[in-house]
Amino acid sequence: MEPQTNTREPIIQEPQIHEPEHSEVREPEPAEPEATRRDAGVTESSRANRGWWDRNADDYQTEHGTFLGDDRFVWGPEGLDEVEAELLGPPEDLKGKDILEIGAGAAQCSRWLAAQGARPVALDLSHRQLQHALRIGGGVPLVEADAGALPFADGSFDLACSAYGALPFVADPVRVLKEVHRVLRPGGRFVFSVTHPIRWAFPDEPGPEGLSVSSSYFDRTPYVEQDEEGHAVYVEHHRTIGDRVRDVVAGGFRLLDLVEPQWPAWNTQEWGGWSPLRGNLIPGTAIFVCVRD
Numbered sequence: 001m002e003p004q005t006n007t008r009e010p011i012i013q014e015p016q017i018h019e020p021e022h023s024e025v026r027e028p029e030p031a032e033p034e035a036t037r038r039d040a041g042v043t044e045s046s047r048a049n050r051g052w053w054d055r056n057a058d059d060y061q062t063e064h065g066t067f068l069g070d071d072r073f074v075w076g077p078e079g080l081d082e083v084e085a086e087l088l089g090p091p092e093d094l095k096g097k098d099i100l101e102i103g104a105g106a107a108q109c110s111r112w113l114a115a116q117g118a119r120p121v122a123l124d125l126s127h128r129q130l131q132h133a134l135r136i137g138g139g140v141p142l143v144e145a146d147a148g149a150l151p152f153a154d155g156s157f158d159l160a161c162s163a164y165g166a167l168p169f170v171a172d173p174v175r176v177l178k179e180v181h182r183v184l185r186p187g188g189r190f191v192f193s194v195t196h197p198i199r200w201a202f203p204d205e206p207g208p209e210g211l212s213v214s215s216s217y218f219d220r221t222p223y224v225e226q227d228e229e230g231h232a233v234y235v236e237h238h239r240t241i242g243d244r245v246r247d248v249v250a251g252g253f254r255l256l257d258l259v260e261p262q263w264p265a266w267n268t269q270e271w272g273g274w275s276p277l278r279g280n281l282i283p284g285t286a287i288f289v290c291v292r293d
């Protein structure tokens with residue numbers, strides 16, 4: 001069965017960058033958001049993150065596009081590649097499989113899956129991220145939707161994957177996991193990567209200042225950036241390792257493996273708070289390999 005993509009309108013426009021004329025009146029620059037820790041629910045988190053990714057997609061793709069590659073499947077800043085990891089299974093077994101990529105960004109992973117003969121669908125909350133998927137091309141079907149409400153029929157996919165997509169940002173990860181479970185066929189895997197929970201206890205800095213514990217690992221209060229009126233403009237949610245395992249089980253999955261990629265010698269590149277210095281000492285990414293029985 002083909003996945004049903006009965007979402008809103010398909011995305012058909014090429015990205016349009018509007019440069020203001022000199023005579024145009026420029027809007028005043030918005031004030032820098034305030035970073036804080038406070039509660040943020042499902043709707044507020046989703047709305048804030050959609051806006052943040054729409055506003056920051058261009059910078060994100062400019063900064064990280066080369067590292068990600070147009071058609072590579074990289075699980076995180078360490079550079080672990082699905083070609084070597086085979087967390088979704090051997091590449092030859094991907095042929096003909098219906099695969100849902102969640103939080104796909106510019107759909108780099110889906111493009112690699114398509115090259116293996118799979119039938120990927122790339123889903124993301126952010127219209128602008130998906131416009132970058134269109135810009136790169138490759139013909140992968142794109143769906144603009146929230147991972148907490150997947151617009152597909154039950155049992156539409158053989159596999160699902162997510163490289164840092166959605167799960168670090170949602171207030172209710174069990175809801176996402178239950179949705180992924182629903183759209184998978186029996187025996188299907190869901191493999192997803194997130195920031196390693198231990199990182200929450202350290203400053204998000206690539207240098208030595210990022211090596212000393214500065215807050216409690218056990219404090220689940222979300223990280224929120226908010227505007228002058230107190231509206232969230234970016235939200236990240238922390239779960240401990242134990243929370244993540246319980247979420248996977250509550251979502252109906254069996255956990256097959258938890259992969260903590262080591263920083264490889266070839267990777268000299270920093271990515272925000274991820275760096276060779278820290279990567280050689282503490283894990284930066286956790287990859288959960290789950291199966292829907």
Ligand SMILES: C[S@@+](CC[C@H](N)C(=O)[O-])C[C@H]1O[C@@H](n2cnc3c(N)ncnc32)[C@H](O)[C@@H]1O
Binds near residue numbers: 145163
């Ligand atoms: C760090 S990027 C990862 C994208 C891609 N996997 C990559 O490695 O570049 C996170 C992506 O998750 C998307 N996202 C955040 N919250 C989401 C949600 N609730 N549902 C679907 N996508 C979401 C963002 O729009 C963004 O494109």
